[in-house]
Amino acid sequence: MHRVNVVTMVMNKLGKKLAIIDGYTYYPTEKTTLISWRCTRGFPCKARFTTDFTMGLRYGFYEHNHRPPKFFIQDGICHKLG
Numbered sequence: 593m594h595r596v597n598v599v600t601m602v603m604n605k606l607g608k609k610l611a612i613i614d615g616y617t618y619y620p621t622e623k624t625t626l627i628s629w630r631c632t633r634g635f636p637c638k639a640r641f642t643t644d645f646t647m648g649l650r651y652g653f654y655e656h657n658h659r660p661p662k663f664f665i666q667d668g669i670c671h672k673l674g
């Protein structure tokens with residue numbers, strides 16, 4: 593079963609791109625033709641997804657080993673809590 597994920601694009605306070613899916617935040621690593629998005633929690637969480645530069649989804653693995661981070665979004669900026 594392929595499920596459609598809604599991606600919300602925001603910035604962090606430093607003006608860097610973040611993507612949010614299902615309450616989890618991801619940061620981008622830009623490759624030649626694709627963007628690899630990794631969970632901002634990093635290792636050992638292996639959740640990630642890959643898009644092209646128009647945000648077309650190519651691959652997704654969304655199993656996290658932790659609860660979603662707490663944050664709020666104001667004017668397109670993601671503010672982490674705690």
Ligand SMILES: [Zn+2]
Pocket residue numbers: 616631632633634637638639655656657658
């Ligand atoms: Zn994670």
